[in-house]
Amino acid sequence: MSIQSNEILETVKMVxxxxxxxxxxxxxxxxxxxxxxxxxxxxxxxxxxxxxxxxDLVATAKxxxxxxxxxxxxxxxxxxxxxxxxAATKAGSYVSIAQTLDKAAKAIGVSFIGGFSALVQKGxxxxxxxxxxxxxxxxKTTDIVCSSINIGSTRAGINMDAVKLAxxxxxxxxxxxxxxxxxxxxxxxxxxxxxxxxxxxxxHGSGExxxxxxxxxxxxxxxxxxxxxxxxxxxxxxxxxxxxxxxKITRVGELIGxxxxxxxxxxxxxxxxxxAPTPAVGDSVARILEAxxxxxxxxxxxxxxxxxxxxxxxxxxxxxSSAVGGLSGAxxxxxxxxxxxxxxxxxxxxxDKLEAMTAVCSVGLDMIAVPGDTPAHTISGIIADEAAxxxxxxxxxxVRIIPVTGKTVGESVEFGxxxxxxxxxxxxEGSCEVFVNRGGRIPAPVQSMKN
Amino acid sequence: xxxxxxxxxxxxxxxxxxxVSKILAENQINILNISQQLMDDFFTxxxxxxxxxxxxxxxxxxxxxxxxxxxxxLDIRMQNEEIxxxxxxx
Numbered sequence: 183m184s185i186q187s188n189e190i191l192e193t194v195k196m197v198x199x200x201x202x203x204x205x206x207x208x209x210x211x212x213x214x215x216x217x218x219x220x221x222x223x224x225x226x227x228x229x230x231x232x233x234x235x236x237x238d239l240v241a242t243a244k245x246x247x248x249x250x251x252x253x254x255x256x257x258x259x260x261x262x263x264x265x266x267x268x269a270a271t272k273a274g275s276y277v278s279i280a281q282t283l284d285k286a287a288k289a290i291g292v293s294f295i296g297g298f299s300a301l302v303q304k305g306x307x308x309x310x311x312x313x314x315x316x317x318x319x320x321x322k323t324t325d326i327v328c329s330s331i332n333i334g335s336t337r338a339g340i341n342m343d344a345v346k347l348a349x350x351x352x353x354x355x356x357x358x359x360x361x362x363x364x365x366x367x368x369x370x371x372x373x374x375x376x377x378x379x380x381x382x383x384x385x386h387g388s389g390e391x392x393x394x395x396x397x398x399x400x401x402x403x404x405x406x407x408x409x410x411x412x413x414x415x416x417x418x419x420x421x422x423x424x425x426x427x428x429x430k431i432t433r434v435g436e437l438i439g440x441x442x443x444x445x446x447x448x449x450x451x452x453x454x455x456x457x458a459p460t461p462a463v464g465d466s467v468a469r470i471l472e473a474x475x476x477x478x479x480x481x482x483x484x485x486x487x488x489x490x491x492x493x494x495x496x497x498x499x500x501x502x503s504s505a506v507g508g509l510s511g512a513x514x515x516x517x518x519x520x521x522x523x524x525x526x527x528x529x530x531x532x533x534d535k536l537e538a539m540t541a542v543c544s545v546g547l548d549m550i551a552v553p554g555d556t557p558a559h560t561i562s563g564i565i566a567d568e569a570a571x572x573x574x575x576x577x578x579x580x581v582r583i584i585p586v587t588g589k590t591v592g593e594s595v596e597f598g599x600x601x602x603x604x605x606x607x608x609x610x611e612g613s614c615e616v617f618v619n620r621g622g623r624i625p626a627p628v629q630s631m632k633n
Numbered sequence: 634x635x636x637x638x639x640x641x642x643x644x645x646x647x648x649x650x651x652x653v654s655k656i657l658a659e660n661q662i663n664i665l666n667i668s669q670q671l672m673d674d675f676f677t678x679x680x681x682x683x684x685x686x687x688x689x690x691x692x693x694x695x696x697x698x699x700x701x702x703x704x705x706x707l708d709i710r711m712q713n714e715e716i717x718x719x720x721x722x723x
Contacts, residue, residue: 185714185718187677189717189720189721190640191677191679193716193717194640194710194712197710198708198710244692251710252712252716430721434720437715437716
């Protein structure tokens, strides 16, 4: 055996003390072959396909977790955006499809199913609009279905009609689900990627194979511990430590992805090498930034620290796997990150700073609770701002925001489990109502003359 | 042939090697390589094993280790060797 004992102990420590885990094994399933003009038949086809393709996923994850001694926290399914599948039915609501997804996902024991989605960056088909209008009821009557809307891209611009509708959809969902919880399962994207295994934004893109395995690894605690135990002094050295650590954790994901692929006989798609936090102490992206030398996440320097972190994670991960994809980088969901929660409670991490941070992070404004009386057009304005950052900078951005009905700044909301809890953050005074109501499309940006 | 690495970590005392190797012998797990050292006050032992003759499934063995870890006040883990190869060797 050529492995040194200190290397073995390092690995054991990562799992035992530093919350290292494989966050998810997700099977992406194409549903195009389920299409039928009869919605009942469509539902039956969808149920059959998901429960057939995904039936061994949970058992396989358990087996691999035992074999390698690394927790595999979630098993999930992502499917073709349902608006594309349901268009032939002429149904006026797609809620029954969401319920089918819920039932199928529960039957095979996965924790989430994503893909109750519409891609409307350039225009909305009638099916897309029916889907978006079905979201509030779908979120209310299902437990583990996740929904996403792609409202913009660098090539298409931003579909402001869709942005307006998305704001109203989020507001409506908040009103009819307890504590706005339904909104935790809705993501509004700009430049959505088609192979992302992370909820709530996972869906199976149309350029993908019939079924594919995507793996998401995570390890904020490991990176923080590596930084604290290193004698890195300069930021160049800090970047080097992050890079090496990202390499190691990505290799585990790669190993488990390939093994799962072999056992399930489904091709290995991508490895998403993101640092995804959890509410557990010691598993926080904010605490990594603070370990670099910030007294609290959200103070000046945070955006720079996050840029360094995000880039170093990508560099380490790229070397570790030939199939890097998804969102890959650092996530900054407020309610799911113990350090972010603390910084927001202290009033130092604000919506403004978060927006700036999203210009350099992996996704965007994530799991942010705002007052319940926030108007729909303000939510649309927040979505438009975030989409603009993604569109201009050719990167993925997203908004997952929860207007918590009946609550206001100074209170907090508890979602439980991996979704954590969040202080209600203030939104800006002033109105963007006229701007949002104009509708139309913000044209795609010029790609030369970058500035 | 199925190689796994067993790590044992805990406060040092008399009889740890005996306790652990007894579990392995009872379950037909063959020791290929064994090393132990004291790091600070902590006893750490790394054992490379072959589990091919073990009549129990991996999950059953993990349950045995979990129960014995409790009883012996040690942290006993078993992981397939490949994970260390993947993480630490290019």
